[in-house]
Amino acid sequence: MERSERETAEIRSRLLGLKAELQRRVSTIHEHARDPLEQDSAEQAAQLGQVAVVAALESEAIQEIAGIEAAIRRLDAGTYGICVTCEEPVGDARLRARPAATQCRDCAELDARRHQ
Ligand SMILES: [Zn+2]
Secondary structure (H helix, E strand, O other): OOOOHHHHHHHHHHHHHHHHHHHHHHHHHHHHHOOOOOOOHHHHHHHHHHHHHHHHHHHHHHHHHHHHHHHHHHHHHOOOOEOOOOOOEOOHHHHHHOOOOOOOHHHHHHHHHHOO
């Protein structure tokens, strides 16, 4: 899929913006995770529950960052926006909604169904 330099630059800045936002989210998560544990055991249990939630949020954000970095690499390689499974264009509407998408909607839905 041919893209103008301007389009490529726009996509890159959108991806970098998303990445910066996610990195801010991860550092906010880190700040909260450093809060000392409460003395009270009920409070401690609640906090430990939060720690698990926070860890899940953090790994989700880190995965998203990795996905965005991979998208930037595909952009550099000229394969951005091409489905990794069927090699058809992913589609601009889908890329606008999910800039790090690696698959077209059909392949993503098939995969999701297979992993259920
Ligand atoms: Zn596909």
